Every structure is written in C-alpha cells, then in structure tokens.
C-alpha cells in the first residue's frame with residue numbers, strides 16, 4: 270500500500286511537471302511578444318482574445334495544422350529524431366530540480382521535488398548536455414547549408430560555454446559542501462550565494478544565456494544570417510518541439526540561477542510562502558532573459574568564442590581558486 | 598590630463614558593463630512609455646493631412662455645374678494613361694466631359710492631373726479606403742468622382758473608429774480632430 274501511494278505520488282508529480290512545462294511556453298510566448306512590443310513602443314498581439322491573450326493558442330493551432338514537411342534530401346530518421354532529442358532533456362532535468370521543501374496536503378507531507386539526488390547538479394549538467402545532439406542532428410539531417418552552419422555554431426558554442434558554466438557552479442558546490450540542489454538551497458538559508466559568488470553568478474548567467482541560445486548569443490539560429498539556423502527546414506509540430514525546448518531551457522537556466530545563487534525559495538524581508546518566492550524569482554530571471562533579447566545585438570562568432578575562452582573560462586577558474594583559498 | 602581621466606572612466610565603465618547597463622536602462626524606460634500603435638481599423642483611424650493625395654474627386658462651380666472643360670490635359674500628362682475623357686457640348690454651348698473615367702488600379706497618385714488642370718476641376722482628396730476584389734470596380738466614372746470627398750480640412754490626428762465590414766471604417770467620435778499621433782513619439 271505504502272509503495273502504491275509513493276509510486277502514485279511520483280507519477281502524479283511527473284505528470285504535473287510535464288503538463289506545466291508543456292503549457293508554460295504558451296503564456297511565455299505571449300509575454301515575450303508583449304514585452305518586446307512595449308519595449309519597441311508597439312502593443313504586441315492585440316487581436317485574438319483580450320489583449321491577444323489567446324494568440325499563443327492560435328499560433329499553436331496554426332503550427333499543428335501546418336504541413337509537416339521533410340526535405341527530400343534529408344536523413345529521415347535523424348530528422349525525426351532531432352526534435353525529440355532536443356525536447357526530452359530539458360524535461361528530464363526538471364526531475365532533479367526541487368521547487369521547495371514540502372507542503373502538507375490532507376495530513377501527508379508532500380515534497381516539492383520528484384527526487385532528491387545527491388548528485389543532482391551533475392545530473393542536470395549531464396542531461397542538459399544531451400540537448401545539443403538534438404540541435405546538431407537537426408541541422409545535419411536537414412541537409413541544408415543554413416541548418417548545418419547553425420548546428421556547427423551550436424556545437425562549438427555549447428562546448429565552449431559548458432566548461433565555464435560547470436566551473437562556475439563549483440564555487441557553489443564548495444560552499445554548500447554538497448551537489449544536491451536541496452542542500453545547496455538549505456545552505457543559503459541565511460546568506461544567498463550571490464553575496465559570496467558574484468563572479469560565479471556572472472559567469473554562470475552569461476554561459477546560461479549562451480546555453481539557452483538567447484540573444485546576445487543566439488548564433489545558432491541567427492535570423493539575419495542563417496535563415497533560422499538549425500531549424501530552418503523544420504515546420505509544423507516538429508518546429509513547435511524546438512520552440513518548447515528553447516523555452517524549457519530558458520526556464521531551466523532561470524531556475525538554476527535562482528537555486529544556485531539566489532537562495533531558491535528562501536525569501537527576504539517579506540514573509541511570503543516559499544513557493545511564491547521561488548516563482549517570483551524565476552519570473553524575474555525569465556523577464557531578464559526577455560529584456561536582454563530586446564536590448565542587445567548579437568555577438569559576432571569570433572567574439573563569442575573569445576568571450577567564452579578568454580573571459581569566462583579564466584574568470585571561473587579564478588573564482589574556484591579564490592573560493593578555495595577563502596575556505597582554507 | 599582630462600583625456601587620461603576620460604580613458605580611465607571609459608575603462609571603469611567598460612569593466613562594470615556600463616554600456617550594457619545603459620542599454621538595459623533605455624529599453625526598460627521604453628517599456629513604460631506609451632505605445633505609438635494606431636489600432637486601425639478596429640479601434641482607430643488616421644485623418645489625412647490636407648496635402649494628402651487620396652482618391653480623386655471632380656469639383657463643381659458655384660452654380661453646381663461640373664468645372665471640368667474636358668480639355669484632356671490631365672489625360673495627357675498622366676504617366677499611367679489611366680484617365681479617359683470624352684468631351685461633348687452641353688445645352689449652354691460649354692465643352693464638358695461626356696465620359697470621365699479614372700482607372701484607380703493603375704493610378705500612382707502622383708497628383709500630376711491636379712497640377713495640369715487649367716480649370717481647377719480635378720484634385721486628389723482624402724479618401725484612402727477604396728480597395729476592391731475586382732480591378733474592374735476600380736474604374737471610377739464621372740458621377741462617382743463628383744461625389745467623392747474633397748481635401749481634408751484638418752488632419753494629422755487619430756480618431757476613434759469602428760470596423761464595419763459592409764462599408765468603410767466608420768469614424769465614431771465627437772471631436773473631429775482626434776488626438777495628435779505624434780504626441781507619443783519619444784524624442785531624447
């Protein structure tokens with residue numbers, strides 16, 4: 270009986286998580302377009318529903334009813350595999366992400382995470398690395414020069430930014446003496462990591478921007494020079510997969526930034542429920558992502574590489590060394 | 598000296614991403630400014646200036662007679678050959694157009710016909726909503742041209758309006774001027 274309840278709970282949590290992650294891109298696209306509009310003194314979507322609220326639904330219907338086109342020269346198997354490879358890892362990663370301690374419903378304590386792995390951080394970085402394959406396969410299988418160029422760029426970008434990103438969080442791991450995201454948040458109950466690790470946060474955030482391929486590092490899908498980059502040849506539902514994956518990664522980066530550096534669900538000053546604090550912080554980071562997108566131009570490719578290897582990597586190394594020395 | 602200070606200032610600014618922060622502050626400021634979108638045609642409509650070159654109209658003189666003397670100068674100067682005038686002599690012995698047709702599908706709204714007319718009979722008015730599903734409907738005859746709205750008296754404003762699929766966009770407002778669209782443009 271116990272086992273059944275526990276299993277049922279896990280299944281329920283996973284289902285809820287998937288539902289939320291699948292549905293969140295809808296309001297997020299709306300928000301992104303609205304914010305973009307406001308920043309450019311436009312109104313954004315206004316026609317479908319009140320202030321265009323139903324616009325994402327209309328777009329979704331449009332994407333689902335469009336022809337799912339596969340280019341004649343494409344590698345059909347990889348072409349079909351790529352969107353799934355791009356979509357699955359961001360979803361899987363959220364299994365290891367805690368959203369709070371626990372809430373009690375009907376007298377039973379329900380933890381706000383699916384699993385509390387002791388190597389959660391490692392798991393997150395390992396799984397999110399797989400997402401790159403989706404992008405690379407997608408670009409390769411389409412057999413189009415724009416797509417290949419886009420995925421080549423992604424390949425190089427991911428390799429150069431995953432390293433400083435990994436190094437940046439080592440400082441956090443040292444402070445919490447644990448790789449479990451839960452312990453990392455608990456260690457920040459009094460002082461958030463951002464106080465001790467401003468450089469670490471900077472490196473993490475910039476690398477996170479690059480990882481989620483948002484402006485100013487969206488070279489993989491640079492509209493101006495590559496058509497649409499690796500998903501140039503994708504249409505319909507498969508394109509939607511890539512979109513959802515992009516938003517999920519943006520969300521993941523925000524969630525990680527909050528958990529690792531901004532105290533997770535620990536609040537300050539205003540006593541709000543932990544979950545509310547968490548959501549607020551994540552929302553702030555998502556806003557920052559959107560804000561950046563409509564402020565900065567795209568970096569040139571060599572600049573991107575220079576930033577990754579010549580700035581972020583030394584910075585993250587120095588951060589580790591300084592943290593270590595401070596520990597001694 | 599000040600040059601060196603400037604350079605140090607630039608360097609410090611660069612180190613702390615002052616340029617990026619400036620950009621962010623600017624877009625953040627813009628986010629709270631009013632939008633300049635004109636919600637045409639559902640909610641708002643633009644009033645053209647009096648210099649606007651819209652749909653042609655033919656004028657009448659004080660006695661209500663058509664001013665055109667069918668000299669065909671407009672037809673001659675028109676770069677698109679879209680005006681066709683056939684003259685006749687009316688009861689009073691005046692030369693008038695029996696047929697005056699403009700093919701709006703070909704017209705490029707250059708306004709040369711207005712400039713060429715010796716009798717000040719034709720001009721380009723304020724109407725700009727006359728799209729059609731058939732190019733044949735865009736050939737406008739003399740009597741229709743006489744009924745078209747003339748030059749705008751005011752203009753440069755945005756007024757409340759409502760989309761009526763049968764007819765045009767209906768202007769619905771008490772103030773004839775509307776608001777000045779330029780008021781929301783940010784000039785820094």
Ligand code: SF4
Nearest residue numbers: 675704705707708710
């Ligand atoms: S506006 Fe120009 S193109 Fe149009 S009818 Fe007059 S002369 Fe011809």
Ligand code: SF4
Nearest residue numbers: 665666668669671714
């Ligand atoms: S509109 Fe003017 S230019 Fe044209 S035929 Fe009449 S009088 Fe002549």
